Amino acid sequence: MWIPTEHEKYGVVLASFRGTVQHGLPLEIGDTVQILEKCEGWYRGFILKNPNIKGIFPSSYIHLKNAHVKNKGQFETVIPVEDSVITEMTSTLRDWGAMWKQLYVKNEGDLFHRLWHVMNEILDLRRQVLVGHLTHDRMKDVKQHITARLDWGNEQLCLDLVPRREFSMVDPDEISVTELYKLMEHRHRKKETPAPASTHHLFVHMKSLMSANLGEELEVFFHIYDGRENRPLSERFFVKLNKSGLPKSPEKTERQCTLFVDLGSSDLRKDVYIVVHIIRIGRMGAGEKKNLCSVQYRRPFGCAVVSIADLLTADSKDDHLLKVYACNTESEWHQIHENLIKKANSRYNLSGSNTGLAVALQLLHGDIEQLRREYMVLFTRGVSITRKLGFSDIIMPGEMRNDLYVTLEKGEFEKGGKSVARNVEITVYVLDIDGQILKSHVAAGSGEPGADEYHSLVLYHNNSPRWAEQIKLPIPVDMFRGSHVRFEFRHCSTKDKGEKKLFGYSFVPLMQEDGRTLPDGTHELIIHKCEENTSLADCSRYLKQPFSKANLPSNNQTLKGTKESFWITSFLCSTKLTQNGDMLDLLKWRAHPERINDSLSKLKEIDGSEIVKFLQDTLDTLFGILDESSQRYGLKVFDSLVHIINLLQDSKFQHFKPVMDTYIESHFAGALSYRDLIKVLKWYVDRIVDAEHQDHIQQVLKATEYIFKYIIQSRRLFSLATGGQNEEEFRVCIHELFMSIRFFLSQENKGTSPVAQTQAVFLRTFPLVYGELLKIFTVREVAGFVRETLGSLPTTVHADCPLEAVKLQCIAKTVESQLYVNPESRCVLLPVVLRVLQAHMQEQRDLVMCARILTSMLSLLKKEEISTAEPVVSEEVELIVESLLGVLLRTILEISNRPQPAGPTMRLQFQDVTGEFVACLLALLRQMSDRHYQQLLQAFSSKDNLRDFLLQIFTVFRILIRPEMFPKDWTVMRLVTNNVIITTVLYLSDALRKNFLNDKFDYKVWDSYFYLSVIFINQPCLQLESFSPSKRKKILEKYGDMRVMMGCEIFSMWQNLGEHKLNFIPAMIGPFLEVTLVPQPDLRNVMIPIFHDMMDWEQRRSGNFKQVEAKLIDKLDSLMSEGKGDETYRELFNSILLKKIERETWRESGISLIATVTRLMERLLDYRDCMKLGEVDGKKIGCTVSLLNFYKTELNKEEMYIRYIHKLYDLHLKAQNYTEASYTLLLYDELLEWSDRPLREFLNYPMQSEWQRKEYLHLTIVQNFDRGKCWENGIILCRELADQYESYYDYRNLSKMRMMEASLYDKIMDQQRLEPEFFRVGFYGKKFPFFLRNKEFVCRGHDYERLEAFQQRMLNEFPHAIAMQHVNQPDQTIYQAEAQYLQIYAVTPIPESQDVLQRDGVPDNIKSFYKFNHIWRFRYDRPFHKGTKDKENEFKSLWVERTTLTLVQSLPGISRWFEVEKRELVEVSPLENAIEVIENKNLQLRTLITQCQSRQMQNINPLTMCLNGVIDAAVNGGLARYQEAFFVKDYIMNHPEDGEKIGRLRELMFEQAHILEYGLAVHEKFVPQDMRPLHKKLVDQFHLMKSSLGIQEFPAYVRASPVHFTNGSPRTCRNSVPNIISPDGGRGVTRRSYPAVNRYSSSSLSSQASNEVSNITGQSESSDEVFNMQPSPSTSSLSSNHSASPNVTSSAPSSARGSPQMAEKHKHSRENACLSPRERPVSAIFPNPLDPAQRAPSHQIGDTTLPRSDPNLSAPDKVRPTPSSWSLDSAKERAPSFSDSVGKLLCPPVPPRPPYSGSSAKNMRSQSPVSASRSPQKTTVPPFTPSPTECQSASLVSNSPVLSGSYSSGISSLSRCSVSEASGTELPAGDHPPHQLPPPTTLPNSVSSSSDEPIRRENKTPPPYSVYERNNPRRPVPLPHSLSIPPQVDPPALPPKPHQLRTGSMKLDGTSDPRVPRPRPLPRKVSQL
16 A cells, blocks of 8 residues: 655665556666655655656665655655755756757867866765765865856856855845845856955976086075065075986975965066076086095086066966076176076076976965965975065964074185185084074075085185075074074185185174164174184184174274175064064163153154064053053053054054954953043044144044953953942943044034044944943943934035045944844934935935945844844834835936946946845845835825836836846846745735726826736746756746736736726737737736737727737737747637637627738748748748738738838848849839838838939849849839939939940840749648648749759758659648648740740840740640550540649749649640641741751751651651541541641641751752762652652642742841851761660550651650650650650650650659659659750740640751851742732731841841841851850750750750740631741732730739739730841931830831831839739
């Protein structure tokens, strides 16, 4: 049975548990679990990091830990009972763990590795803490280290700052907000700027001396040297090196390492150096040979220096290699370091090229105790301490030091009867009073232990040696008296024996007879001569002699006159001995009573360090004098005491204050002194007002604290001694003293007067007296003193009076004092404090100090609340609220609205004071209870006052919520702030309801309330969803979700408003909408119904809710683009509101609004999701278009519409869709008029007139049309601008515009344009964004983009989509599937502008634009067999299913893709199909023949191949198949309705034969010699073909048909180009074509049938090309003996074709998405995998959009003609003539053709359905060489880019030639063909003109995107300038204006007809929005 656990609540998993049992909970080692129940060795519970999943686990796997349980029961929380640092470490490491892995993912390697090291370090430290074996100090250090690491990691990972006190996390509820703020600020400051250390230490580790020629032992001396003052700063550190240059005692690290301690900040400067002197121990000369002499001397070796400043910049861990300079001149040895510092290095040699001193140098900062903790290893291993010469900047009381430093400066010696100078060595001894040598008391420096004697350097042959050697004599204080130092001088012989001969000595006593020590400074000592064997053991003999020349009596001339002298410098650093006589006189006052007055006067002149040495003795002396003769010396003693007390205020001696405190407590014995001290102090205070000089009095008042300490202690001693006598007298004295003080304080003075300054001095020290007074007086008495004293200050003071600031400081210290802590005294002092604070805060003065006082008061209140009685605290809170709450709010408002000061320090201070006041306000509000709020609200005398208060507090709360109020990582502080705000708001909302509703309604207060609530909910720090689970859990446990609380309060308040709700509609819609977008379900459920309420009230007021709708829509866009809202919100919004309005009368309009808003949300969410992606893709553009159209059509929001126009424009520019960008910007352009209306600044547009903006837009659009090669559209805009310039007579700009227009025309003719392919894309399935879901689009492909590339691009854009492998419409299962399906296939555009495409002589460059622009309709053809399939003749049953797609907008437009609006399906019968195919083939033949005649082809190969293909196919059964299928009786009987069509087919077949005959005639003329056999074969085969068709002679109607070619060449285009492949521009074909192997024979046909069918189709590739009659640039064959499957497939562009019927070997690939093109079931889906450079868009002749199945087409047709250099040579040949009447019968009306106006030198002829004569003139145009990539694919009639080259290999060269091309419209069967060759006899006199009626699309709304459809839905496209010139017409003198019309006609004789006016359209506006 499961039992709830009592004590087993918390544990850690010891081993992983898989949880394989039923209800088992999987555990991993290290998880922490909370246990709920137990049962027979099993526990039930959950893992703390995932509390939602509960399960069971074995108890043996769990290590139980002690834990404290909160909220016992269902929602209990377990807190482990362990060190809080451990708890924090554990939770922090868990949080870091997840983030650490993310760092790896984000590739932040550096932080990843650093964090890894820190985490390991923390884990190691955690282990140490858990083991619990650390000492108290070590534990403290470890915790400090841990918290420092935790803070570092949190900062690096941008986590929250943790407030701590003594390493433990602080619970914000346990302390005051002011205290919390202080802690946070302290940690923040610590993080920002660590306080610079005032004490520094230099660590030196001597490693070695690297030198090649050592061989002798060395002594190395380091010291710190001041280069500015040329004096050493420290004693010397001494290291002995062996002969190898390594330390002599390597095992004793203290002999190699030292710490130069107590360097001040002033010592770390550039001119402070580390100086190293090196002495060698050995023979006199460095290079001397070894001799018998074993005596060794100390001789100079070298010197090195390094600046301390270098160590500040260098990496401290690196070793330094110091250059060692050898001293050449020994006489300069004493100043070698000075010269090196002065950079006089040239005097010295480096002691070797590789000589260097290897030293480790490191600067350490902080006091020595801190270093001992931080660098423990250093001190435990051993390091010697090298002290400063003299005391450090701060002298510590316990410091014991008694060091005498003696420097051997120089000597002057006589030669001593020798010819050479002496080698002098000094030996130094210290001898005690008994003449005994003091052992180990002579030290060469730190590092080595002291010795008994010291031997100086020996300078070779020098009678005036200068040693400059410092030695240290650490003689104990008690041995100083009577001791002396003796210096013995010896001459060191360099002879064999190497003797050292004594020749003199000097001495100096260390203490004078009066007890003073040897004075500091240089002393000239007398050298006493002596013999070599003189014994100096008995020192009493020479001590009686004089030792210094300065002390010689004037009569001793013999010693004075001697030249021999020895100079030393002494310096004493002692805490016990003095050199000051005055000090000694004072201390011995009893011996000389007459000197007391003098000694007391001289005390002020004695150095402070001397006084503090003897502080206790001096104080004893003073009080001794006072006791004995207070009348006589009382004032002087008092002054001396004041001097000493003030001396201790100095920073150098401040640490001696505790010494004085100890003295007062333990040693002071002046029980009677208090009387004299009070008397003298009162005497001084009474004289303040009258005294002229206040300086001394101010000194007295500065010492008030210690004077009171002496007074109180003296009184206590007296009371103890006498049992409390004279108590009343003492109290009276104190009261009188305070009366005097109050009197002098009450004086009103100007701020700068001396008395005011004295008052300020007293106020600064006064709070320090409280503690002393409390020792004798009661708390209330002392509080009374303080209140009266502070109250005596004058109240009416000037604002700029410095006394006010001091007064405030005094109050601050009072509040922080022990006195204020006591509740008894607090009730006395609080009113005084509050009065002063209020006055200052109202005047905005001294705010920093005010904040400090408030902080202290409120921190104390919190502590009191926890520890003492509630009522006391409550009363104080009441007082503070009454006095300060209002003024505090005003202060925060004022300082928040103030401009921030400029200086960084000022700004910091400003920020601090704001933060502190805010913390005070929060602390005060948190202390307030219900009663306080009630009293506060009742205290307001009027509604206006209450209103002002509420407005103020709401405004302040809004300020508190600002993100910049606290640093970003202060989440703890922000949460506390929010908790206080929401609590306060809940109290105040009652007041709002009671006082400001109904007739007393106040909009401003309510508005402020709602505004505050909204920004409260939207704060980033309350968005729990963005936090880690652990952080979220902590916040929810502590505060709950404050957003929901505030949301409920908003709803409640809203419901209370009643009819006043109308005041907030629509103003509050945006803010409330923002609240509902917060991803908190409860909050949304509470807030969304408010919108229903708003709709209801708006409906009541105005009968609709247009305002609600408008505001909702406006705000939704901006909020959702910021990332707010989600799909859940959309569904929730929809469902809640629909449910709410079910019973409303206005239900229908409500549903409409909700639907609109929901649809907008769908689009906005899609838009936001798309915009998150990186690069621009179709999805982004499509989404933007969808949204833009929604704003335009459904919402009519013009400003949003324009914004999204520009967003779309930017997307297009980024994607380099320049044409689409132009169309997009045109939308905005169309909204503007050519008016002078001023426009405001908007987006990136400046303030300007409408005309200027429209002009700018026009120019930008033209520029983009130019970049997008859509020049025709640019021309129209140029004309429009030109008209505007012309109307304003702005000829300068008009000229520029005309030139721009001209340049665009040039580009049309000269530049290559790639023709795009179009693809139909279906998006099926629910997973697509809303704007794509279950819709089909047609997309304009990119340049060179074929189907495979497009399909891959789409799959990349939608990586989860599945490509569908068929073209059938999907069923409902696909539509409703939770997936993404893409159906893609190529489609063919159906051009609208047929009039241009049908004209003869219009260059391809121009036609290509109309073929692929302004396309609304697209077609896709699918062949299929209906009925029984005849294997012998498949054409009988071959039908075509034709799908026509109509778009909502024409392409190109504002997007590369548009949705399909209408889908039409028709079926084309086999007969109609045959007619179309033969029509197209005839047209192709005619065009090739015309080109050949006009010499446009550089070689005749294309015509040869085309003829060969048709004739060969016909002979082998091509046309015969059609005859078999459609001319047989059965067919005619069964299809009587097709009679006309059969006749038409027969006519076309006869016409084809006639064209072939004429073509062969032309071919014979131009065929080269080597092609003659082929020509002969073609002629023979043609006769066979005629006989197979049963033609002997052509019937009359055929003879009369227009197959005749005129003598003149057809009109050609200006930019025809020679073949760039053939060097001579001649034929490019160098190889014959050979029959190709049949690669894809149909498995359903026998070999013979296959051959027969191929003859019918005339192709060597699969018959899909029959349909389109578009050649593929794949391998072609000239023979038709082997052909492919006869199946006919789609009419998709050539890139997308393939055979639907496949060879057996390919059938297995049917399901494969990547099938090769010819193996796919439907060719349109799968593109042809060819290199884009080999492919180009097709130019189609005739109706290029219809499928073709031409039985007369053989493979060679598909290779395009190669252009030749063209000229207008006359061709004399004429074709046989035919009857006129039949020609007229077959010719359709001729469409008008605009004439071309231009230079007569470039006159051209046009070819039209009516013949035109050749011009006698010849013109040439320079050849134009296009880019090799600017190629276009071959088409049926090859008159645009040409394929030439090796046909048999299938590799084509691409060159460009523009020749005339005609295109037919879709015609029903039986209609006349649009173009036929003119009859030879018909030469008209004028060009017939046809109607200019536009071809209109029916039932189509004009889009706002087409340049050509501004007013008319289907206006004919005006041709940019006329395209042909009458042959003999001179150009007009002046060009007509743009809107004038030009026409022309051509006659045989070259004269021009009168012009026929043809209206030319004026520039039009794009359709208005």
